[in-house]
Amino acid sequence: MKGTFPIEKFQTLQTPFYYYDTELLRKTLRTIQEEAGRHKNFVVHYAIKANANPKILNIICQSGLGADCVSGGEIRRCIEAGFAPSKIVYAGVGKSDWEINLGLDRDIFCFNVESIAELEVIDSLAEKKGKVASVCFRINPDVGAHTHAKITTGLAENKFGIAMSEMENAIEKASQMKNVRFVGLHFHIGSQILNMDDFAALCNRINDLQDKLEKKHIKIENINVGGGLGIDYQHPNRMPIPDFKEFFSTYARHLKLREGQKLHFELGRSVVAQMGTLITRTLYIKQGTAKQFLIVDAGMTDLIRPALYQAYHKIENISSEEPAETYDVVGPICESSDVFAKSIDLNKAHRGDLIAMRSAGAYGEIMASQYNCRELPKGYITEEL
Numbered sequence: 416m417k418g419t420f421p422i423e424k425f426q427t428l429q430t431p432f433y434y435y436d437t438e439l440l441r442k443t444l445r446t447i448q449e450e451a452g453r454h455k456n457f458v459v460h461y462a463i464k465a466n467a468n469p470k471i472l473n474i475i476c477q478s479g480l481g482a483d484c485v486s487g488g489e490i491r492r493c494i495e496a497g498f499a500p501s502k503i504v505y506a507g508v509g510k511s512d513w514e515i516n517l518g519l520d521r522d523i524f525c526f527n528v529e530s531i532a533e534l535e536v537i538d539s540l541a542e543k544k545g546k547v548a549s550v551c552f553r554i555n556p557d558v559g560a561h562t563h564a565k566i567t568t569g570l571a572e573n574k575f576g577i578a579m580s581e582m583e584n585a586i587e588k589a590s591q592m593k594n595v596r597f598v599g600l601h602f603h604i605g606s607q608i609l610n611m612d613d614f615a616a617l618c619n620r621i622n623d624l625q626d627k628l629e630k631k632h633i634k635i636e637n638i639n640v641g642g643g644l645g646i647d648y649q650h651p652n653r654m655p656i657p658d659f660k661e662f663f664s665t666y667a668r669h670l671k672l673r674e675g676q677k678l679h680f681e682l683g684r685s686v687v688a689q690m691g692t693l694i695t696r697t698l699y700i701k702q703g704t705a706k707q708f709l710i711v712d713a714g715m716t717d718l719i720r721p722a723l724y725q726a727y728h729k730i731e732n733i734s735s736e737e738p739a740e741t742y743d744v745v746g747p748i749c750e751s752s753d754v755f756a757k758s759i760d761l762n763k764a765h766r767g768d769l770i771a772m773r774s775a776g777a778y779g780e781i782m783a784s785q786y787n788c789r790e791l792p793k794g795y796i797t798e799e800l
């Protein structure tokens with residue numbers, strides 16, 4: 416089954432572009448609020464790095480989610496979209512001084528600190544402003560997620576976070592500093608995780624750490640477990656809204672939250688991936704010796720995931736109902752890796768046919784580049800068409 420799209424409207428727009436189904440986005444947001452709302456003290460943030468299109472951010476902000484940022488630019492962008500600074504968390508292994516200063520000036524909820532060196536810088540920058548920065552430590556829990564190597568972040572050899580063995584030392588250091596306040600622990604084990612056992616493993620690890628800290632009378636106000644919930648790239652129509660019920664109840668079942676403790680989530684992909692589609696036009700059908708190429712006007716500059724992570728996006732010819740043929744779908748960029756898919760079946764294509772690359776709402780438009788002096792793709796929401 417193909418997705419249903421306003422094809423007539425699409426014909427009038429310059430390709431390639433992203434189309435965002437805001438009805439699905441709103442339903443997804445309602446589901447998140449409903450399912451998280453069943454559990455006491457669950458707080459959900461949107462990881463804005465997945466898609467920072469202002470129109471999308473605006474809708475997400477109105478739904479009441481907080482924001483998870485990984486750069487100063489993202490902090491600016493989400494404040495512009497209307498997110499309250501008191502709902503912004505800020506992570507990143509390499510925060511520069513201006514970014515930390517921006518977070519301090521805006522009084523964001525907390526900095527997720529990834530090294531002791533960074534803690535010292537935050538303390539001194541906060542001192543200059545006469546402020547106290549709230550900090551969580553991002554702990555590397557050494558929990559592997561069963562996902563692509565390039566999107567695993569919670570293993571000991573990853574660059575992210577503070578090692579568990581350093582955790583108590585970091586907390587101790589923070590307690591001696593005047594311009595930081597330790598408010599919790601942060602974890603994020605990776606992305607596109609579909610096996611709930613991975614999240615359960617993280618919960619068990621956090622339970623152990625909490626027991627250890629409790630013995631030393633160290634109080635943790637906030638636990639932040641990051642994002643990572645995956646989506647079904649193979650079948651975008653089967654369950655367009657990810658199983659948030661199972662996701663949140665996995666945490667409710669496995670994580671031993673202490674009285675009054677808040678549990679924060681930072682969801683990116685699962686919020687926005689399925690509502691987005693990259694729409695591109697067929698330029699040429701080229702017969703190779705053993706295969707045929709379908710050359711489209713979108714390239715890896717518009718959607719880099721296949722080239723960068725060998726990621727799969729379901730591709731559909733939304734202009735044709737003719738019997739399927741087999742194609743390699745490629746873009747116009749001067750790189751051999753500019754391939755969207757190899758040997759896939761599509762309804763027989765002709766020059767001008769519109770091709771839909773599904774599940775592209777996350778890490779799509781935001782990762783676009785101007786390589787080859789190309790224009791950045793535009794993003795349209797349902798209401799605009």
Ligand SMILES: *Cc1c(COP(=O)(O)O)cnc(C)c1O
Nearest residue numbers: 462606641642643681682683684
């Ligand atoms: C990328 C990221 C997220 C979001 O991950 P998704 O897999 O898109 O949900 C959350 N937290 C942090 C710290 C991240 O870096």
